[in-house]
Amino acid sequence: MNKIQIVINVILVAAIAALFALFYGNKKDVVETVAVSTCSEVMPVAYLNVDSLLANYTFAQEASERLMSKQEDARVKMNTKLRTFQNEVADFQRKLENNAFLSRERAEQEQQRLAKKEQELQELEAKLTQDIMLENQKLNQQLGDSLNTFLQEFNADGRFHIILSNTAKDNVLMASQQYDITDAVITGMNARYKK
Numbered sequence: 392m393n394k395i396q397i398v399i400n401v402i403l404v405a406a407i408a409a410l411f412a413l414f415y416g417n418k419k420d421v422v423e424t425v426a427v428s429t430c431s432e433v434m435p436v437a438y439l440n441v442d443s444l445l446a447n448y449t450f451a452q453e454a455s456e457r458l459m460s461k462q463e464d465a466r467v468k469m470n471t472k473l474r475t476f477q478n479e480v481a482d483f484q485r486k487l488e489n490n491a492f493l494s495r496e497r498a499e500q501e502q503q504r505l506a507k508k509e510q511e512l513q514e515l516e517a518k519l520t521q522d523i524m525l526e527n528q529k530l531n532q533q534l535g536d537s538l539n540t541f542l543q544e545f546n547a548d549g550r551f552h553i554i555l556s557n558t559a560k561d562n563v564l565m566a567s568q569q570y571d572i573t574d575a576v577i578t579g580m581n582a583r584y585k586k
Contacts, residue, residue, distance in 0.1 A: 434570075435550060435551050435552040435553070436551060436552065436554075436555070436570055437551045437553070437554045437555070437570050437571070437572040438554065438555040438557045438566055438570055438571060438572070439554060439555070439556055439557065439571075439572055439573050439576055440557050440558075440571065440573040441556050441557065441558045442558055442559055443573050444538070444573060444576065444577055444580075445534075447581075448580050448584070449581050449584050449585070450533075450534065450537060450580075451534055454530040454533070454534065458523070458526060458527055458530060461522075461523055461526060462523055465519040465520075465522075465523060468519070469512075469515070469516055472512055472515065476505075476508055476509065476512055479508070480505055483501055483502065483505055486498075486501075537580065537584075538576075538580070541579060541580050541583060542554060542576070545572075545576065545579060551572075554572070
């Protein structure tokens with residue numbers, strides 16, 4: 392009886408080993424077949440080079456120029472007011488050193504006026520900076536909305552399941568040129584913007 396159990400156990404082990412080999416052998420073939428078929432097909436993915444879009448999209452160029460013009464105007468305005476304030480402070484110092492004020496109260500009044508003016512200049516600078524920042528956010532929002540609207544129309548047929556953004560090779564380190572839709576998007580968005 393022991394010999395019969397040993398023979399049955401040996402047959403079971405051999406059968407299990409055979410099934411194991413067949414099962415994993417077929418898995419490997421299936422995996423290789425899937426890998427080959429996936430690699431030979433074009434994936435429904437695309438990417439857009441955002442740097443190129445910003446450099447070549449007419450709206451983005453015009454928005455950037457407007458923002459730079461506002462920044463320059465703010466800088467000139469601040470520099471003019473600052474120069475005037477610095478001249479007033481220098482004049483106050485000169486008068487103070489030469490005892491040109493009629494009374495100590497008059498000197499203190501002038502000092503308070505200059506301190507108030509300095510505070511106003513700081514507030515103006517903060518306001519101008521805030522205005523430029525808000526304008527930049529507004530333009531970025533408009534650009535984002537324009538891009539999203541265009542991409543929805545561009546991909547209305549659903550040929551792409553994913554469209555990635557790529558800025559200075561941050562997101563897409565390497566990709567086949569067939570997945571780059573940047574030129575088509577720039578051309579389409581510029582045509583749409585001209586209308």
